[in-house]
Amino acid sequence: MRRRLYFMLPTIPAARAMLDELLLARIEERYIHFLAKDSLPNDMPEANFFQKTDLIHGMELGMVVGAATGLLAGSLLLIFPPEGLEMRTIALLVAAFGGAVFGSWVSGMAAAAIPNSRLKAFEKEIEAGQVLLIVDVPLGKVKQTEEMMASRHPGFRYGGVEPHIPAFP
Structure with a gap:
């Protein structure tokens, strides 16, 4: 069982550094997604249709x-x-x-035509140029991931946990 965590990161380079740290923490790339106003580098996994819509x-x-x-x-x-x-x-x-x-x-x-209601809280910050990190972690790694973010990236904002995520997207 996985939980979806949301984090706001100040810049794309900070998001890239966080991607590297999550990969080193053995979180697979398929569970990591970024959402930004500007286009992301090709090596950063962008949020897909399922994360962007309701x-x-x-x-x-x-x-x-x-x-x-x-x-x-x-x-x-x-x-x-x-x-x-x-x-x-x-x-x-x-x-x-x-x-x-x-x-x-x-x-x-x-x-499918409606933006994801869960992302509404992050809309203003994304428009201001920040990057939203959506990461799905096993239930046992939620606290560890939160602590890793707090200790290594002081410029982030924790956006909360989504208790239920669908199994297939």
Whole structure:
């Protein structure tokens, strides 16, 4: 299980130095992402589409709402079946699954156009030229990573921990 940590770094060279230190601390590059107003050097991993938008959160929310709506629609089909058709319990499950898929797709499409709400707190600093570091660390390394940042980079601002991160992006 991993936790997502956010740090604001004053400059791109400071972010580059932090990348080196995180790699030396055995945090894989695929778990490190930077977000800046200006373009980053090619050797620094930039935040991807999943970190920049609310896509994952929107899909999760749409899946829950869609499944509940599908479950309700399936229940109504079982209680009030169309004339001449015999409905079975499987119709309830199919409706719930269909609602979950449709809700996830629709809300995911809408959420893909919305900036990540978690990054809103860092917007002004990024526009001012600072660099946001997003790093996913194992649960046991959270404190160690925070302490390493505090001792080696006094110009950073700790942005907090995100308790739940999706497994696949």
